Amino acid sequence: MKLIDGKEVSLYIKEKIRDEAKTLKTRPGLAVILVGDDPASHVYVNNKKKACEFCGFYSESYELPADASQEELLELMD
Numbered sequence: 001m002k003l004i005d006g007k008e009v010s011l012y013i014k015e016k017i018r019d020e021a022k023t024l025k026t027r028p029g030l031a032v033i034l035v036g037d038d039p040a041s042h043v044y045v046n047n048k049k050k051a052c053e054f055c056g057f058y059s060e061s062y063e064l065p066a067d068a069s070q071e072e073l074l075e076l077m078d
Contacts, residue, residue, distance in 0.1 A: 018055040029058030033076060036066035 021028055030052050032045050045061055052059035062076055 014051065014054055021056045027056065027058050029060070032059070032061040033064065033073065034061065035064045035068055035073065 030048060032048065034041055034045055049059045049061065051057075064072060064076065
Protein backbone atom coordinates (compact mmCIF):
# COMPACT_ATOMS: atom_id res chain seq x y z
CA MET A 1 0.00 0.00 0.00
CA LYS A 2 1.28 3.46 -0.91
CA LEU A 3 0.37 6.46 1.25
CA ILE A 4 -0.38 9.68 -0.56
CA ASP A 5 0.35 13.06 1.03
CA GLY A 6 -2.86 14.97 0.26
CA LYS A 7 -1.38 18.40 1.01
CA GLU A 8 1.56 17.74 -1.29
CA VAL A 9 -0.69 16.56 -4.12
CA SER A 10 -3.02 19.53 -3.61
CA LEU A 11 -0.12 21.99 -3.76
CA TYR A 12 1.21 20.34 -6.93
CA ILE A 13 -2.20 20.61 -8.63
CA LYS A 14 -2.68 24.24 -7.56
CA GLU A 15 0.78 25.15 -8.84
CA LYS A 16 -0.02 23.57 -12.23
CA ILE A 17 -3.32 25.45 -12.39
CA ARG A 18 -1.57 28.71 -11.46
CA ASP A 19 1.01 28.20 -14.21
CA GLU A 20 -1.66 27.37 -16.80
CA ALA A 21 -3.82 30.33 -15.73
CA LYS A 22 -0.91 32.68 -16.47
CA THR A 23 -1.13 31.71 -20.14
CA LEU A 24 -4.80 32.65 -20.48
CA LYS A 25 -5.84 35.89 -22.16
CA THR A 26 -8.48 36.57 -19.53
CA ARG A 27 -8.23 35.97 -15.82
CA PRO A 28 -10.48 33.18 -14.53
CA GLY A 29 -12.65 33.94 -11.56
CA LEU A 30 -15.10 32.76 -8.97
CA ALA A 31 -18.11 34.57 -7.53
CA VAL A 32 -19.82 33.27 -4.40
CA ILE A 33 -23.08 34.28 -2.75
CA LEU A 34 -23.52 33.31 0.89
CA VAL A 35 -27.03 33.37 2.28
CA GLY A 36 -27.21 33.25 6.05
CA ASP A 37 -24.45 33.04 8.62
CA ASP A 38 -23.37 29.40 8.73
CA PRO A 39 -19.79 29.29 10.14
CA ALA A 40 -18.88 26.22 8.10
CA SER A 41 -19.94 27.97 4.90
CA HIS A 42 -17.74 30.95 5.77
CA VAL A 43 -14.75 28.64 6.26
CA TYR A 44 -15.46 26.93 2.95
CA VAL A 45 -15.74 30.24 1.07
CA ASN A 46 -12.60 31.65 2.71
CA ASN A 47 -10.67 28.55 1.64
CA LYS A 48 -11.91 28.99 -1.93
CA LYS A 49 -10.83 32.65 -1.86
CA LYS A 50 -7.35 31.65 -0.71
CA ALA A 51 -7.11 29.01 -3.44
CA CYS A 52 -8.19 31.59 -6.05
CA GLU A 53 -5.59 34.05 -4.81
CA PHE A 54 -2.87 31.38 -4.94
CA CYS A 55 -3.81 30.39 -8.49
CA GLY A 56 -4.09 33.98 -9.72
CA PHE A 57 -7.86 33.86 -10.12
CA TYR A 58 -10.23 36.72 -9.46
CA SER A 59 -12.65 36.09 -6.60
CA GLU A 60 -15.60 37.99 -5.27
CA SER A 61 -18.09 37.17 -2.53
CA TYR A 62 -21.45 38.57 -1.54
CA GLU A 63 -23.36 37.99 1.67
CA LEU A 64 -27.10 38.11 2.15
CA PRO A 65 -29.03 37.69 5.39
CA ALA A 66 -30.78 34.38 6.07
CA ASP A 67 -34.15 36.02 5.49
CA ALA A 68 -33.23 37.30 2.03
CA SER A 69 -35.94 36.69 -0.53
CA GLN A 70 -35.53 34.68 -3.69
CA GLU A 71 -36.05 37.96 -5.57
CA GLU A 72 -33.09 39.55 -3.77
CA LEU A 73 -30.90 36.57 -4.55
CA LEU A 74 -31.87 36.52 -8.23
CA GLU A 75 -31.35 40.28 -8.49
CA LEU A 76 -27.83 39.92 -7.11
CA MET A 77 -27.12 37.08 -9.51
CA ASP A 78 -28.14 39.29 -12.46
